[in-house]
Amino acid sequence: MNSGDIALLILDLLGTLAFAVNGAMTAIKFARVDIVGVLSLGMVTALGGGFVRDILIDSLPPTTFMDWRYLLTAAGGSLVAFYLGSKLERLSKTINLFDAVGLSLFAVIGTLKGLEFGLGPVQSAILGVITAVGGGTIRDIMMQRIPAVLHTELYAIPAAVAAGLTAVIVGADLPLIPWVIIAAAICFAIRMAGLHFDLHAPKPRHTP
Amino acid sequence: MNSGDIALLILDLLGTLAFAVNGAMTAIKFARVDIVGVLSLGMVTALGGGFVRDILIDSLPPTTFMDWRYLLTAAGGSLVAFYLGSKLERLSKTINLFDAVGLSLFAVIGTLKGLEFGLGPVQSAILGVITAVGGGTIRDIMMQRIPAVLHTELYAIPAAVAAGLTAVIVGADLPLIPWVIIAAAICFAIRMAGLHFDLHAPKPRHTP
Amino acid sequence: MNSGDIALLILDLLGTLAFAVNGAMTAIKFARVDIVGVLSLGMVTALGGGFVRDILIDSLPPTTFMDWRYLLTAAGGSLVAFYLGSKLERLSKTINLFDAVGLSLFAVIGTLKGLEFGLGPVQSAILGVITAVGGGTIRDIMMQRIPAVLHTELYAIPAAVAAGLTAVIVGADLPLIPWVIIAAAICFAIRMAGLHFDLHAPKPRHTP
Numbered sequence: 170m171n172s173g174d175i176a177l178l179i180l181d182l183l184g185t186l187a188f189a190v191n192g193a194m195t196a197i198k199f200a201r202v203d204i205v206g207v208l209s210l211g212m213v214t215a216l217g218g219g220f221v222r223d224i225l226i227d228s229l230p231p232t233t234f235m236d237w238r239y240l241l242t243a244a245g246g247s248l249v250a251f252y253l254g255s256k257l258e259r260l261s262k263t264i265n266l267f268d269a270v271g272l273s274l275f276a277v278i279g280t281l282k283g284l285e286f287g288l289g290p291v292q293s294a295i296l297g298v299i300t301a302v303g304g305g306t307i308r309d310i311m312m313q314r315i316p317a318v319l320h321t322e323l324y325a326i327p328a329a330v331a332a333g334l335t336a337v338i339v340g341a342d343l344p345l346i347p348w349v350i351i352a353a354a355i356c357f358a359i360r361m362a363g364l365h366f367d368l369h370a371p372k373p374r375h376t377p
Numbered sequence: 378m379n380s381g382d383i384a385l386l387i388l389d390l391l392g393t394l395a396f397a398v399n400g401a402m403t404a405i406k407f408a409r410v411d412i413v414g415v416l417s418l419g420m421v422t423a424l425g426g427g428f429v430r431d432i433l434i435d436s437l438p439p440t441t442f443m444d445w446r447y448l449l450t451a452a453g454g455s456l457v458a459f460y461l462g463s464k465l466e467r468l469s470k471t472i473n474l475f476d477a478v479g480l481s482l483f484a485v486i487g488t489l490k491g492l493e494f495g496l497g498p499v500q501s502a503i504l505g506v507i508t509a510v511g512g513g514t515i516r517d518i519m520m521q522r523i524p525a526v527l528h529t530e531l532y533a534i535p536a537a538v539a540a541g542l543t544a545v546i547v548g549a550d551l552p553l554i555p556w557v558i559i560a561a562a563i564c565f566a567i568r569m570a571g572l573h574f575d576l577h578a579p580k581p582r583h584t585p
Numbered sequence: 586m587n588s589g590d591i592a593l594l595i596l597d598l599l600g601t602l603a604f605a606v607n608g609a610m611t612a613i614k615f616a617r618v619d620i621v622g623v624l625s626l627g628m629v630t631a632l633g634g635g636f637v638r639d640i641l642i643d644s645l646p647p648t649t650f651m652d653w654r655y656l657l658t659a660a661g662g663s664l665v666a667f668y669l670g671s672k673l674e675r676l677s678k679t680i681n682l683f684d685a686v687g688l689s690l691f692a693v694i695g696t697l698k699g700l701e702f703g704l705g706p707v708q709s710a711i712l713g714v715i716t717a718v719g720g721g722t723i724r725d726i727m728m729q730r731i732p733a734v735l736h737t738e739l740y741a742i743p744a745a746v747a748a749g750l751t752a753v754i755v756g757a758d759l760p761l762i763p764w765v766i767i768a769a770a771i772c773f774a775i776r777m778a779g780l781h782f783d784l785h786a787p788k789p790r791h792t793p
Contacts, residue, residue: 224432225428225437225438225439226438288438289445292438292443310518310519314521315519318414318417319410319414319418319519370412371412372410372412373405
């Protein structure tokens with residue numbers, strides 16, 4: 170494993186942890202679920218997007234299912250959030266922060282994986298977006314909420330920006346690290362700005 | 378590519394376009410979503426059934442994901458519906474019309490793909506129905522609605538008729554075109570008659 | 586086929602039948618669906634968990650989709666429940682009973698399949714739980730209910746116990762039959778005790 174691979178692994182595990190904590194906190198806050206529910210929803214948020222990506226590119230069983238480091242990170246993050254729930258909750262912005270970190274990292278890593286499997290840049294960028302928003306979407310569907318990606322202030326758009334930048338970075342043969350970290354940082358900045366300034370994507374006109 | 382293959386490709390793209398427009402219009406009408414939501418739900422409606430079919434027959438990555446013509450048709454149809462939304466809406470029967478077109482074409486094409494992959498006639502017909510109703514079902518689940526297929530006037534049944542006829546047509550070695558177009562037309566006619574005369578499949582007795 | 590394989594096939598078909606009847610009865614009781622809806626939800630409950638398992642281990646097309654005995658058992662169980670619905674309903678505990686039988690058998694069989702495909706014991710046990718709770722979870726999502734597994738009295742936990750025991754039984758090279766039947770019986774007993782004494786898994790503290 171060279172240093173670039175190690176850096177990518179660390180970023181991927183960091184995204185997994187961020188989404189696990191975010192998923193578990195969302196479960197605690199919005200659904201009346203028990204520890205099994207918190208653990209399930211945390212793990213679905215952390216691993217679901219990658220599972221959908223791996224199914225679509227025929228990389229089965231999913232890497233993150235076979236690798237104990239991902240399972241442990243996802244389960245551990247969920248359980249920590251379960252036990253610290255009441256303390257974490259006072260920091261209500263923490264959910265959004267963890268979510269933006271996971272979104273940024275997974276958009277980049279999902280795109281890289283698509284390119285690695287020989288998909289075109291457009292398909293790879295779509296895969297990156299699916300990786301980034303997939304886990305939260307499945308979590309929201311399981312919790313009977315309209316998935317955030319369908320209506321929330323600038324959610325899929327920053328992910329698409331990071332995914333598109335990543336495809337360009339690879340196409341232009343730039344050094345992966347630090348460039349993809351810059352792409353992730355741009356996604357993070359747009360997402361946090363969208364939240365802070367309450368920015369929204371255009372809505373249909375004349376909606377009844 | 379012979380003329381039969383070209384005819385099937387055109388029918389498949391036509392079904393994709395019909396479902397994309399239908400999915401986007403349904404999103405505009407029933408959910409409070411932004412342009413990302415309309416685009417996502419249009420594409421899910423257009424491509425979701427085929428994705429599920431391709432996962433089940435292990436034809437991954439899904440053909441329609443790798444082929445830019447499908448992605449462009451699905452995205453284009455959704456965006457046209459987004460921008461023309463207010464005008465299309467006055468034609469409220471248009472949603473149902475586009476839906477019936479997609480349903481008929483996908484039931485036939487899904488069954489053909491199952492047979493092509495060596496599945497038996499029953500499994501292939503089930504695949505045809507899944508292809509036809511899958512995208513709309515995922516869209517409804519994402520929008521927090523009970524999937525139309527579970528309760529709507531004659532929805533899965535015309536799809537099953539077209540899928541079954543297609544399996545018979547291939548089994549009897551009849552010329553595909555025009556026979557499968559006739560099968561699709563029968564599905565379309567039953568579906569539109571069901572809508573027009575408000576016909577329903579039997580319900581359970583003594584439902585509380 | 587040796588006698589052990591035949592015993593496992595019978596247990597698997599029994600679990601399929603139990604979940605089909607349970608899924609169809611749940612559909613009749615809680616959703617306003619027609620015969621297509623009852624059939625769809627019964628089949629999804631019976632086959633959905635196995636489909637997800639087979640996707641994750643790349644055993645596609647799913648065995649239970651290609652084997653007419655599973656399709657027939659799932660469809661038959663759903664239709665019998667549809668026609669006997671009013672009579673079965675008086676026995677309201679029957680839904681839970683069938684559910685616990687399916688849960689116990691699928692937890693064991695899903696784990697065995699994971700081990701057979703070379704997965705580690707932890708992954709195989711997770712697969713067993715997914716097989717056991719997956720079908721009902723998809724059914725609940727389609728019916729717009731919070732999946733039972735997320736909040737119900739001891740549901741995933743007995744499945745995890747049976748799945749873990751099965752991994753231990755195979756690891757210790759004990760004779761499969763009767764040991765896995767004992768594991769399934771333990772799951773069944775915990776689940777029924779959980780229902781009878783209204784036992785619950787821990788909930789998050791300070792839930793708003």
